[in-house]
Amino acid sequence: MGIEGRDKQKIMEAGALALSGQLGVTVQRLRKAYNLSLSELSQQSGVAKSIISQIERNETNPTLATIWRLAQALDVSIERVLQTTADDPFLEKTSKAETPILVSDDGKCRLAIIGWIKTVEWLQCYEFSADSGGVLESEAHQRGSVESLSVREGELEVEVAGAKSSVKAGETLRYRCDRPHIIRNRGVAPARATMVCIMKAAAME
Known part of the structure; x- marks a missing residue:
């Protein structure tokens, strides 16, 4: 199990919950700054004209994937698209009940998504826990990605392309995660760790 495929789609859909109410105003301001019509931005981004119009009027909660396409078309970082004003304080809290949880196929490993949902395309952060015997199998992330696993309790084994290391x-x-990788809890006690995945896009900024 990884953050690719259906799990990634779940996270992108959950991104709508974290969006600022200023998103529509920001998109409209940037579009007009580039002298783009709704039709032109639609053609460049691949986002339907009607959807862009709804976003600008704050009548819809777009997914992160939609915002990403608009940011690429407007040639700006996603942070700028989501930004309100530079002087505004930033305080955003997610309750335990609102924190998305991914579960491994064997039901013994859990990934609580604690990273900022808006940065999922280049930075992913999780609280990882594994019961004794738990195995988390992850698909390869985009080429050049690196994962960092900091163990707080217990002991884990990581396998990447046949190479194994205990932590x-x-x-x-830290290890390359742009190929299939496996995390196992071979101990008798539960294990807990903080996992950070840095995608290639982050290194290219």
């Missing part, structure tokens, strides 16, 4: 409480293991 204990207080230790951090």
